[in-house]
Amino acid sequence: MNEEAVLRAEQVTKTYQMGHVEVCALRTVDFAVGRGEFVAIMGPSGSGKSTLLHLLGGLDQASAGEITLAGQPLSQLSDDEITAVRRRKVGFIFQFYNLLPTLSAEENIALPLVIDGQSVLPHAERIRTLLDLVGLTDRGGHRPDQLSGGQQQRVAIARAFINQPEIVLADEPTGNLDSRSGTAILELLQRTCREMQATILMVTHDARAASYADRVVFLKDGEIVHHLGQNGQGNSIQAIMEVMAGLEA
Ligand SMILES: Nc1ncnc2c1ncn2[C@@H]1O[C@H](COP(=O)(O)OP(=O)(O)OP(=O)(O)O)[C@@H](O)[C@H]1O
Numbered sequence: 001m002n003e004e005a006v007l008r009a010e011q012v013t014k015t016y017q018m019g020h021v022e023v024c025a026l027r028t029v030d031f032a033v034g035r036g037e038f039v040a041i042m043g044p045s046g047s048g049k050s051t052l053l054h055l056l057g058g059l060d061q062a063s064a065g066e067i068t069l070a071g072q073p074l075s076q077l078s079d080d081e082i083t084a085v086r087r088r089k090v091g092f093i094f095q096f097y098n099l100l101p102t103l104s105a106e107e108n109i110a111l112p113l114v115i116d117g118q119s120v121l122p123h124a125e126r127i128r129t130l131l132d133l134v135g136l137t138d139r140g141g142h143r144p145d146q147l148s149g150g151q152q153q154r155v156a157i158a159r160a161f162i163n164q165p166e167i168v169l170a171d172e173p174t175g176n177l178d179s180r181s182g183t184a185i186l187e188l189l190q191r192t193c194r195e196m197q198a199t200i201l202m203v204t205h206d207a208r209a210a211s212y213a214d215r216v217v218f219l220k221d222g223e224i225v226h227h228l229g230q231n232g233q234g235n236s237i238q239a240i241m242e243v244m245a246g247l248e249a
């Protein structure tokens with residue numbers, strides 16, 4: 001990993017107001033992802049994983065603390081500027097693919113360009129390359145309902161990378177797939193990270209999925225409570241499961 005952090009959270013706190021009750025979803029979280037890293041976030045249900053991912057991607061605002069994305073402190077940007085950073089610098093992969101049903105695979109992959117007001121034609125080659133990368137060379141004209149779940153998720157991965165984002169954020173990307181399709185997606189993410197020097201942050205419940213990452217960060221009750229995969233600690237499935245068992249106890 002390069003020393004340079006693509007994404008940094010400093011003392012990030014998020015509270016939700018529920019009537020008279022304050023729910024503290026994240027508590028003074030410090031966290032960074034370096035260029036070219038594949039990092040997994042794990043933790044029990046309700047520990048704040050999705051909240052953290054949404055804040056890091058500029059989809060929601062922190063209550064306190066600072067998030068710096070691609071060198072830009074988000075608290076100093078207007079909403080429009082955050083939207084622009086999100087569109088140009090971040091790719092998103094969701095559990096349920098979120099493809100547009102009326103568009104072909106190729107059109108779905110091109111969608112972030114269209115949303116950003118760019119013309120698609122100059123990117124035709126890149127769309128082709130991404131279709132090849134995700135193993136859908138001959139499926140570019142298929143609509144989502146003509147693709148399997150695993151194939152739809154591969155379209156979503158290609159879409160996440162179309163803008164050459166600084167970082168790709170994935171929330172349970174294999175959560176809706178059988179184990180074989182899930183493995184294919186994880187191998188693809190790992191390979192993309194290595195071959196395209198991409199940076200990926202993935203939330204997952206699944207120890208096996210997390211073991212594909214270079215490093216695993218564990219959240220509990222809105223706080224980072226454990227790391228694996230740095231300082232020589234391995235992030236084998238076994239090691240990850242042991243930490244999770246401790247957190248869920
Ligand atoms: N919009 C919201 N309004 C109020 N509370 C919320 C909201 N979103 C999340 N929370 C609360 O914040 C905490 C963290 O939620 P979050 O969705 O980040 O958890 P998670 O780790 O992603 O869980 P899961 O594994 O079930 O997806 C939970 O206690 C949740 O109830």
Ligand SMILES: [Mg+2]
Nearest residue numbers: 049050051171
């Ligand atoms: Mg979640």
